[in-house]
Amino acid sequence: MAKEKLLGFCKTSVEGSHSLWVLATFIHGQTEFPEFSAVLMLDDVQLLYYGSNIKKFVSRIQQNSNDGNDEAAYEGSYIVAGDMYDSLKWRSLHLKVLSNHSVGVHVYQRMAGCELNDGKPSPIMEWDAYDGTEAIHYNMRNHTFNALWPASIWKELKLETARLIYTNIYQPICIKTLKHYLNEEKNIVMRKERPRVRLIQKTDRDTGGVTVSCLATGFYPRHINLTMLRDGRPITEQDLTLGEVLPNGDGTYQLRRSLSVSEEELREKHHYTCTVTHLSLDNKLDVSWEPEDDPDNVFITVVIVLVLIVFFTTFIAAFIICKRRHKECPRVRLIQKTDRDTGGVTVSYLATGFYPQHINLTMLRDGQPITEQELTVGEVLPNGDGMYQLRRSLSVSEEELREKHHYTCTVTHLSLDNKLDVSWGTEDRTNT
Missing domain, CATH: 3.30.500.10 (MHC class I-like antigen recognition-like)
Incomplete structure (x- = not known):
């Protein structure tokens, strides 16, 4: 048949x-x-x-x-x-x-x-x-x-x-x-179960490239739309490794899409997004990823942002007053940077584009909150457009990677009806 x-x-x-x-x-x-x-x-x-x-x-x-x-x-x-x-x-x-x-x-x-x-x-x-x-x-x-x-x-x-x-x-x-x-x-x-979305990144140390996988799991009913985009444009199915909708064994389903990104393409610093729509979601769910910038570029960017903040303080303050009664949902990005000398990874979660500025961003390991002593904790910073951003980073050693922990970033904000969970996990890295 x-x-x-x-x-x-x-x-x-x-x-x-x-x-x-x-x-x-x-x-x-x-x-x-x-x-x-x-x-x-x-x-x-x-x-x-x-x-x-x-x-x-x-x-x-x-x-x-x-x-x-x-x-x-x-x-x-x-x-x-x-x-x-x-x-x-x-x-x-x-x-x-x-x-x-x-x-x-x-x-x-x-x-x-x-x-x-x-x-x-x-x-x-x-x-x-x-x-x-x-x-x-x-x-x-x-x-x-x-x-x-x-x-x-x-x-x-x-x-x-x-x-x-x-x-x-x-x-x-x-x-x-x-x-x-x-x-x-x-x-x-007739029940509806919301998908949990995880970004899984696997580095090929021989080629320097990366395989980025978007995994949506725990959803019901089984029909789901999962699209991967590069710089806001849909990536064709010919460029992706397409999985099928599979049962989890608990009455829910999972679906995976994977993309191979070469070392040359990583240097081009494209912006990748996983977009999920499902009957259980009021709005589409976007989870983004991009390679970490070089340290020099990060320093230059920070200096420029600080100069713009000082220069446009008056205009930003006026714009914030106008936006006071509005709510803007945060966009959450996962940024992962591998230290090739130690084999460890720095995982950063960046929530950006939200208003008002108060936000809770918690990182968990296997469902347990990670203490702030283990994290690099940033402050809530203005974006320059009346919105805000907040970053949390965690250094994961090569030994800890082998233990295959499950990491989650949980975001709560006035603009969200429910908390937003974005997860990350490591594949078996013995073949990398």
Whole structure:
């Protein structure tokens, strides 16, 4: 069965859209698995399992969910399971003969189900595959067959009979079961979990380049947009290492995007941003990174900023008075600088562009606050545009890097409804 269909069947990607799918398998040949098995899925939550060896449905619903009265749903599921078992057995035998497969193990699969889009039921849908090759695709508008097996194509009378069965039996059962479980499991499938975003940087000491990874984790539902930008422009997917949305094992998901930055590109001092949008977020979440400037450039920049502050004090004061009633959200940047002599790293978190000037910026190691004695603590400084900035830095030794601690910068500010967490961790560095 096409990989993109299996990856995309969960309809939690759009708010108000939910789906119910049966994933069924019939096996010819001797294996340790039952001849026929099926799994019932609500969005990405497994509800029931059925095996021909046990001839009954087994609930896969979490104990704390509202699964007290499933008899009505089970009744429809048993009808569908029985019909599906007979159908898969007959069709797989038919294609086995057409394909001259007399020995070995052969698998016939089916994915069938329905959707509710903002309360409106969809037609029933179905995909069949034999040994991984799509055999039949059915919806209410057409019923198509793979041309590899022209002898399996149905005649008009059989197609009309199938349409009546799907319309009058299977679709009502599917929609009724979907509504039942959607009501029972609404606390699970309709919840929203905010993503936590981490920037992970790995230096290649042979080339001097860096791999920067943006990891969004702990989010639900599974659909998320994660974009990486260079100087405000989207980086093409051809330049990125693209991961897939993967389950965490606790009902949430994770997604990773990685970019290789050469030593030459590092010297060009581009500004990189990871932008995340998700149903749980009111606004997009931006986490930025750029290579640390050279010490001479930092000194020159500081001198220029100080001169501008002195020169424009009067204008800045007037602008601050005008902005007194406004709130500006901080932008948080992670700046990492590797000391090639010691192998250690200096990690700096810079919150900038915020107003009013009071802000809390705390750094944690494995969830525990890091004392100020360990940090290089900057003061809240004006940006020159009526906004402010604050920096905290931590020196991490090479030995501490090997211990693979998890570092977090937590920011609270009047402009934020919730605290903002930006995390950083180290990969296994033995191969660098």
